[in-house]
Amino acid sequence: MKRILFLHQAKNIVRKIYSDLLFPQPCHLCGNVSEAGLPLCNHCIQTEFLPYIAADAEHSQQTEARCRQCGKILISEHEYCTHCRPAEDDTERQKPACDRIFTLFPYIGLGQKLLPVWKNNNIRTFSTVFAPLIHRFLTGYLELMNIPLVPVPPRPQKLQEKGWDQIEDLVKDLSVYPELTIHRCLKRQNGIPQKKLSKTARAVNLQGKIELSENTVPDRLILLDDVMTTGATLEACARTLKAAGCTEVYGLCLFFD
Numbered sequence: 001m002k003r004i005l006f007l008h009q010a011k012n013i014v015r016k017i018y019s020d021l022l023f024p025q026p027c028h029l030c031g032n033v034s035e036a037g038l039p040l041c042n043h044c045i046q047t048e049f050l051p052y053i054a055a056d057a058e059h060s061q062q063t064e065a066r067c068r069q070c071g072k073i074l075i076s077e078h079e080y081c082t083h084c085r086p087a088e089d090d091t092e093r094q095k096p097a098c099d100r101i102f103t104l105f106p107y108i109g110l111g112q113k114l115l116p117v118w119k120n121n122n123i124r125t126f127s128t129v130f131a132p133l134i135h136r137f138l139t140g141y142l143e144l145m146n147i148p149l150v151p152v153p154p155r156p157q158k159l160q161e162k163g164w165d166q167i168e169d170l171v172k173d174l175s176v177y178p179e180l181t182i183h184r185c186l187k188r189q190n191g192i193p194q195k196k197l198s199k200t201a202r203a204v205n206l207q208g209k210i211e212l213s214e215n216t217v218p219d220r221l222i223l224l225d226d227v228m229t230t231g232a233t234l235e236a237c238a239r240t241l242k243a244a245g246c247t248e249v250y251g252l253c254l255f256f257d
Contacts, residue, residue, distance in 0.1 A: 027044055028114060045129065049105060067101075070231055071103030096238075097241075098235055098249055098250065101251035102252045111254075115255065127166065131176075144222060150182075150224065157190045185221075186212065186241075187212075189210075194229075202233075210239075211240065212240060219248065220246070223249065228256045
């Protein structure tokens with residue numbers, strides 16, 4: 001752990017020196033120079049992102065009420081949004097494998113501006129921006145702090161083509177926090193990318209394509225992904241984990257769509 005923390009700190013120092021002396025890094029939201037050589041400046045992080053995260057960890061809740069199933073902001077006092085709320089006579093709907101999904105920021109606006117840049121322009125330092133925000137969020141949910149984080153696995157073809165995965169970068173930056181545990185226990189077969197499919201097709205596209213990479217799993221796990229759209233990816237991963245004996249599976253996504 002000490003070696004990981006030292007390398008992380010050294011990387012931050014080198015990046016800042018490079019940005020200050022050779023190639024200033026502009027903020028992708030406001031256009032001003034980022035103080036730490038990151039793709040977002042401190043001002044935008046403070047004003048655009050932190051308001052969505054509970055400032056007081058003692059409250060153990062986000063600043064706005066969220067749906068317990070999909071994590072979207074609620075417009076009523078119900079625990080679930082209108083999409084996730086079961087009808088009184090709905091006895092056929094299958095209970096979700098993911099016990100609860102937590103989301104941090106809206107995709108409309110913030111995510112639309114940043115996710116394509118992060119994933120398509122290979123600006124991998126976005127993970128260094130988002131990892132502390134995820135850690136800060138988790139400190140507001142103390143009951144989640146001791147549950148291992150499981151990165152949602154990428155398609156092998158994606159890794160072959162790009163050479164990296166944004167979720168794996170995130171968990172590497174999260175691994176510097178000693179109270180967080182990373183548990184890479186899932187793998188994924190190749191197939192059609194979820195983003196190219198309709199909502200209905202996404203629900204079946206991953207059937208049989210998420211597998212365990214080890215024989216046993218802990219009783220409680222948190223799946224980590226970048227964006228919550230239909231929840232099909234989290235559900236496929238959660239079903240695999242519960243079939244292996246995991247009793248509680250949560251989802252944690254940076255953005256909700």
